Amino acid sequence: MIKGQHMELVCPAGTPATLRAAVQAGADAVYCGFRDETNARNFPGLNFSPKEMAEGIRFAHDHGSKVLVAINTFARAENPDPWRKAADSAAASGADAIIAADIAVLDHMAASHPQTRLHLSVQAGAATPEAIDFYAEAFGVRRVVLPRVLSVQEIAALNRAIAVETEAFVFGGLCVMMEGRCHLSSYATGRSPNLNGVCSPPEAVSYVEDAAGTTARLSGFTIDRYDRGEAAGYPTLCKGRFKAGGKTGYLFEDPVSLNAGSMIVALREAGVTALKIEGRQRGKGYVTQVVRAFREAVDAAEQGHDPGEIDSILAGLSEGGRQTTGAYRKTWR
Amino acid sequence: MPRIALTLGPVFFHWPAERLGDFYRRIADEAPVERVHLGEVVCGKRMPFSDPVWPELIERLERAGKEVVLSTLAAPTTTRERRSIEDLCGDDRLVEINDITAVPARTGRPFVAGPFVNVYNGTAAQFLVRRGAHTICPPVELSLVHVGTIAQACPDAEFEIFAFGRLPLALSGRCYHARLHGLHKDSCQFTCEQDPDGLVVDTLDDQAFLAINGVQTMSAQVQAVMPTPMECIDRGISRLRLSPHTCDMVEVARIYRSLAEGRQEPEHARALLSGLGLPGMLVDGYSRGRAGADAAASA
Numbered sequence: 001m002i003k004g005q006h007m008e009l010v011c012p013a014g015t016p017a018t019l020r021a022a023v024q025a026g027a028d029a030v031y032c033g034f035r036d037e038t039n040a041r042n043f044p045g046l047n048f049s050p051k052e053m054a055e056g057i058r059f060a061h062d063h064g065s066k067v068l069v070a071i072n073t074f075a076r077a078e079n080p081d082p083w084r085k086a087a088d089s090a091a092a093s094g095a096d097a098i099i100a101a102d103i104a105v106l107d108h109m110a111a112s113h114p115q116t117r118l119h120l121s122v123q124a125g126a127a128t129p130e131a132i133d134f135y136a137e138a139f140g141v142r143r144v145v146l147p148r149v150l151s152v153q154e155i156a157a158l159n160r161a162i163a164v165e166t167e168a169f170v171f172g173g174l175c176v177m178m179e180g181r182c183h184l185s186s187y188a189t190g191r192s193p194n195l196n197g198v199c200s201p202p203e204a205v206s207y208v209e210d211a212a213g214t215t216a217r218l219s220g221f222t223i224d225r226y227d228r229g230e231a232a233g234y235p236t237l238c239k240g241r242f243k244a245g246g247k248t249g250y251l252f253e254d255p256v257s258l259n260a261g262s263m264i265v266a267l268r269e270a271g272v273t274a275l276k277i278e279g280r281q282r283g284k285g286y287v288t289q290v291v292r293a294f295r296e297a298v299d300a301a302e303q304g305h306d307p308g309e310i311d312s313i314l315a316g317l318s319e320g321g322r323q324t325t326g327a328y329r330k331t332w333r
Numbered sequence: 334m335p336r337i338a339l340t341l342g343p344v345f346f347h348w349p350a351e352r353l354g355d356f357y358r359r360i361a362d363e364a365p366v367e368r369v370h371l372g373e374v375v376c377g378k379r380m381p382f383s384d385p386v387w388p389e390l391i392e393r394l395e396r397a398g399k400e401v402v403l404s405t406l407a408a409p410t411t412t413r414e415r416r417s418i419e420d421l422c423g424d425d426r427l428v429e430i431n432d433i434t435a436v437p438a439r440t441g442r443p444f445v446a447g448p449f450v451n452v453y454n455g456t457a458a459q460f461l462v463r464r465g466a467h468t469i470c471p472p473v474e475l476s477l478v479h480v481g482t483i484a485q486a487c488p489d490a491e492f493e494i495f496a497f498g499r500l501p502l503a504l505s506g507r508c509y510h511a512r513l514h515g516l517h518k519d520s521c522q523f524t525c526e527q528d529p530d531g532l533v534v535d536t537l538d539d540q541a542f543l544a545i546n547g548v549q550t551m552s553a554q555v556q557a558v559m560p561t562p563m564e565c566i567d568r569g570i571s572r573l574r575l576s577p578h579t580c581d582m583v584e585v586a587r588i589y590r591s592l593a594e595g596r597q598e599p600e601h602a603r604a605l606l607s608g609l610g611l612p613g614m615l616v617d618g619y620s621r622g623r624a625g626a627d628a629a630a631s632a
Contacts, residue, residue, distance in 0.1 A: 074453035077475075077482040104456035124433075124451075127408070128415055131433040149506025154410065177503040177550065178408060181449060184502050184543075186474040187552055187625035190618070194453065195474060215537075219624060222536040238503075243535040244545065245513055251534060251545070252509060333507045333518035 007264075008274035009298050010068065010167060011291045014046040014281055019056045019067075021284045026295030029066035031099060032056065032280065033197075038086040039070045040123055041280040042197030054093040066096035072121035073197045074102040084108055091116045099145065100124075101180055106139040119167070120144040123180035123193065129161035136164050143167055145276065148175055148258070151330045152266045159271030168267050171290060171317070172278025174258040174326050176238050184237045189219045200236045207232055216240075224255075259323040261294070261314035264301045266328070293317055337565050337593035339366040339586055340470075340493055342576040343374045343404035343429070345501065346546055347526045350386045356577065357390040361397035363583045365590040366575070369394050372404035372421070374431055374447075376508075376547045377414035378521065391426075400427065407431035407449040408504045408548065427467070436464060443467040448495050449504070453479075455486025462490050469493065470574055473500050476622035477560065477568050484569025491571045496559070497585060498576025499531060499544055499612065500552040500625055509545040518548070529579050530612040541613060542626075557606055557615040557629050559592055559599035580609045603629055 011027035013019035022030045033039025035047035048056060057067045069090035075083035083105050090098055091113040098116055100106050101123035109118050122145040126132050135141040143165040146155060159166055177184065179193070186192035189204040200218055208215045213227040216235040223235035233239075238252040260267070264275065275298065277290055297313045326332055341360060344353065360369060371387055371394075373380045391401050403426055405418045415434060422428055422438035430439060431449040445468040452458050452471045461469065470493040471480055477494070484492040495501075510532065511521040531544035533553045541553035555578075560570065573593060575585055588605050591597035597605075603615055618627025 074451060077454040077479045080454055080456065102453060102457060103460050104454050107456055107460060126433060127410060128434040130415060130437055134433055134437050176507060177505050180451060182503040183474040183625065184550065187500065187502050190624035192474055194451065221540065221542055222538050225537050241537060243537065244532050247513060251513060327506050331517060
């Protein structure tokens with residue numbers, strides 16, 4: 001991106017109320033999905049009907065914000081209709097862009113809705129200039145959401161090599177595996193992000209109490225154990241505690257979340273166009289608080305404030321949980 | 334009845350050059366497989382060790398009548414890794430693509446779309462076929478019914494299933510072998526070499542669950558999909574992929590050969606496989622549309 005250009009703050013909305021909250025809290029764009037397995041946050045009680053989507057888009061446009069519709073799972077071989085319908089409905093409702101990963105969805109959009117902007121979902125796992133150029137040339141993709149495994153230096157090099165915009169995650173859940181290429185959830189539970197839009201799905205979760213404490217399981221596999229009185233976390237597979245080579249611990253990733261607030265300036269200098277906040281499963285209050293803080297932080301970054309000041313703006317967002325800047329710093333690997 | 338072919342997939346592990354040499358020479362001489370994949374798929378840092386051994390082994394395998402496929406990296410990042418993909422894509426032999434990065438360099442020439450490329454439906458399969466895909470081995474989490482549906486929509490490609498071996502479940506930018514040993518990926522000391530079948534990851538109550546192999550996460554259990562020849566034909570599956578481990582892979586290939594020729598019942602073939610000192614129990618849940626970890630033929 002051209003230096004000094006406005007960085008877009010892209011915020012999550014799992015419900016129409018959250019969409020309105022995010023817009024009012026200062027989101028430049030809101031991303032959301034339909035209430036089915038066409039999007040990668042297919043959780044009960046979340047997401048939008050076609051009518052709610054159209055209303056949400058109208059509301060956002062009236063308030064100067066954009067809506068990006070995520071249709072970012074992989075169309076089912078035996079019935080791709082829901083994906084086609086979702087794409088058609090989003091385009092007809094005036095969505096500012098569709099976020100897609102599957103070649104079938106991208107192909108349908110390019111053929112049937114060439115006027116609608118296409119963003120490549122992180123679920124496509126495109127991390128090289130060759131892969132990104134391929135999606136740009138084949139389908140006219142205009143922006144790529146970057147996998148959460150790249151360092152800031154790699155992002156800068158990537159932006160020098162490609163013609164399309166990039167969007168980087170700055171806050172929320174952190175996938176440690178390459179998104180769109182992880183079958184851990186389906187291996188344990190039979191349901192996965194690519195097939196069903198879920199990871200470590202709630203119906204597979206059980207908590208077993210005994211004298212020592214609580215065991216959190218996923219389809220019968222123990223993912224973590226908590227002492228009596230210790231708060232039990234959600235058993236997301238890659239954030240579990242396991243044993244290998246005589247060691248016990250969080251072998252893949254600690255139960256941390258991403259906070260790259262301190263990297264906003266660096267990401268801007270690396271040429272990133274848009275900053276993304278994860279959390280479509282989050283409530284209105286949370287989204288409002290996070291979006292407000294990031295709005296202030298991005299504005300401060302654009303006014304030339306230093307990373308320390310920006311970090312202090314975001315200091316209140318930790319919820320007591322542990323945070324990491326993830327792969328943006330090379331030492332993460 | 335059309336013949337079901339056997340493919341030996343690429344070695345996912347960091348085997349020293351000597352082990353690779355011994356392994357492929359024996360495959361060339363003894364294994365009843367039609368096609369053999371060679372090349373580093375998991376970690377570009379291992380390539381300087383294995384690259385020097387490939388030319389001799391390719392020649393040896395081809396002399397023995399095997400069709401050699403050059404497999405490429407599944408998660409390239411560095412300039413050197415990207416260049417290696419481009420170079421391999423220029424080869425006259427069949428090339429296996431494991432990341433979209435390789436598609437532009439190979440468009441118009443025949444390739445295998447490996448299990449790391451997201452082909453979940455007929456449209457995606459046809460799209461790749463138009464660019465040169467000739468064999469497609471879909472992602473491991475798809476059931477045989479799904480693969481059959483894709484194959485039906487895409488009659489111009491051969492379909493292959495990941496039939497044997499620890500399942501490749503995930504890739505990361507982070508190296509789990511390095512992390513376990515308190516090292517960073519950039520100075521990993523190649524500790525993955527100590528685990529030629531991957532290192533088992535147990536749950537806190539000692540259930541074998543996953544296995545780590547550098548940046549790759551696999552299943553601890555061993556996929557053993559054993560379709561009858563008729564099932565393969567019904568689903569449009571013409572190849573079974575066997576993924577190399579340190580167990581007797583020639584014997585694994587013989588068991589699958591007899592299965593593919595209808596000389597062996599799946600149940601008996603499974604019993605024979607179980608006797609080979611495999612690194613885990615047999616699973617085949619994915620093939621039946623269930624959790625991948627479900628025990629083989631528990632239906």
